[in-house]
Amino acid sequence: MVDHCPLCERLKEPSSEFCSFHNAALKNLEDAYSSWSKAYDGKLTREEYYEKLTALAETGRTVKNLIEHLREKGEGN
């Protein structure tokens, strides 16, 4: 059975929830969290992080879709 990425039509990467495109977005999202957290002296929760990113025009569209998906799954808390 062909397994598609839950966020687009692309195929999932082996042993991953997403396709290569959304995995790249996920990696960037994870990597940047430490910079954001450090910027606010470790006082930024993940939900606040997602909220700030969603409001920014600079944030990529794929990243915003991914955040929405993660929030729906309850991974923002």
Added chain:
Amino acid sequence: MATTLVVTEKPDAALHVAEALSIKRKPKKVSVDGVPFYEVQKDEDRILVCSALGHLYAVAAKGNEARSQYPVWDFGWKPKHLAERGQRKQQKFIESISKVSKEADRFINACDYDIEGSLIGYTILKYACDGADQKAQRMKFSTLTTKELRDAYAKVSPQLDFSLAYAGMCRHEVDWLYGINLSRALTQSAYKASHRYATLSTGRVQGPTLRFVVEREREIETFVPTPYWVLKTIVDVDGKTIEAEYEIERFEVKSQAESTIKECAGKNGLIEKLESRTYRLSPPTPFDLSALQAEAYRHFGFTPRAALGIAERLYLDQLISYPRTSSQKLPSSIGYEEIMKGLSQIDAYRSVTAMLSASGTLVPNEGKKDDPAHPAVYPTGGVPKRMLDAREQKLFDLVVRRFLATFGQTATKQSDKAVIKVGDHSFFLRGSRILEKGWISLYGPYAKFEEITLPTLKEGQEVSITEISLEEKYTQPSSRYNPSSLLKAMEEAEIGTKATRADIVETLYRRGYVKELRMVATPLAFRVTEILTNYCPKVIDVTFTRELEGKMEQIESGKQTREHVVVETVDYLKPIVEGLKTKEDQIGEELTNIITEMWRASITLSVPCPKCGSILKVVRNPKTRKRFIGCSGKWEKKCTFGLPVPQFGVLTLLEKRCPECGFQMVQVRSKGRRPMVSCPNCYVNKLKAPKPTEEVTIKPTVSK
């Protein structure tokens, strides 16, 4: 009496060649079956000057298979009207040249001196003139001025530049093999799965170029910004407020920035040090084509293709030299003094040329790049014989001023810096000014430098911090390519040629792979690039394309044969294309949804109907076939809303909204024309608006 047939590339060039070669009388224009020729009597000889219309021959499949069939490996050169649709004019030219060639006993190729020109002349002489390529001669020139054309005729090369022509043939053949097979593989796969016809294309250079745009879009789409803070500081120096920079350009931790503010706010500082540095700014190098295209985009917003088109018109008007050049050299043989003299006849350049001529020996600041065929782009010194349109005037002025600036003196610039100490913290005041203008005054409006003058300052002087605040900023994703920066990326990657790059960029728009001036890759571009990456990654690999480019260049220098490169290409492509054929269903499946979505998106507006709120679409009237914006609430809500749209060209619905009414803007692209952006709603409102009352001018009557 001998008859010479001179083949030129375009009708305007034919006229200039004929005029240059006829010393005593004007050339006689004759028509052979409706195609113009120029007859010149020179000494005892008769010269017939004819023109092509660019390429009259093209690569085509040998058989008469359907246009959808692939793989195709058997090809040959055919008259363009047999190879492509809509080329009836070319047929008449071939027939007339062929007829006239029977009277000739000497043949000269006088097409533009580069790969394409050599190939155009070679194919005409070989196929239309019964193998005259073997005895033909070659005129080589960089401008269409009378002097240079006469020189080129007097020093005509005894034979054609076969290596250039073969390199050109090879490039066309290899590109054809790539384009026809890969594009048909994509198009057919999509058609098989969706039964919707969409022209999907890729090519040897197009594929890697599209990949640049897609990779940049991917970077933007997956970008996560990070915050940083900068201090905004205003200092008061003797009653004058100036913005100062803090020693740390950006803070990555907010609390650190806040504590800096606490330590400095409301305090006075001391000017600890004053520094000044002088820089020398060398004149610019002469224009090669890509630099000309980049400057034309920067100053006038001309796309690279438009800039090349305008430059070619100026070349045909004998105003500038041949623009398709990679050279940044201006050899003295072009005659600097003569050019200056010519330019001095134009009011705008009179004083500048006089100043340069009086300054002594003219030495241009040449760049490193060279081109064996042509010098850099330069003005011929000719004065426009017709009224140039606004775009032509702008480009001509740019070429002239750049040429003049290359002969200018080095400019000098001074940078000033004052270091202000507030406790342990340092702030800087920066200023800059041009000390000696040199070449900057010659380049006119195209040399822009911002001058910031600092007030008189002394070391030990006290200044007060009147304002210090925090600005939150975010890292930015890379900028999208624009046609000019994409062209530069292609040049840096060494893919394509100066003659083809601009066309490839245009093709990306025509195929629906990119939209907007800041090139946004569409979902179709993503899908096609992903398919090629998955099924045949080498096809879009820049390194591979560059290697092939290198082999084709070796043909020019005689180190490689055309046959060898073509055979190698076929050997390489065969398994790839055959592999794609076996995966047609799979590829088609991957393309189907995107094509349907793209088609839907291409006709569906994002703004709702202003009358009933239903979806608006671009539709065609079944009777007249005219396209217009119609409301989908026509049947259910009896809505009659509709707007006309331009009937010709590729219509794209833009994301941009009209600043006046907020309606969705549309863009129309037609080949060889500037894209036209308009608001269909405002267009209609303007038509409906009452016309201003006509002014009646009463002429005074004059009594005799």
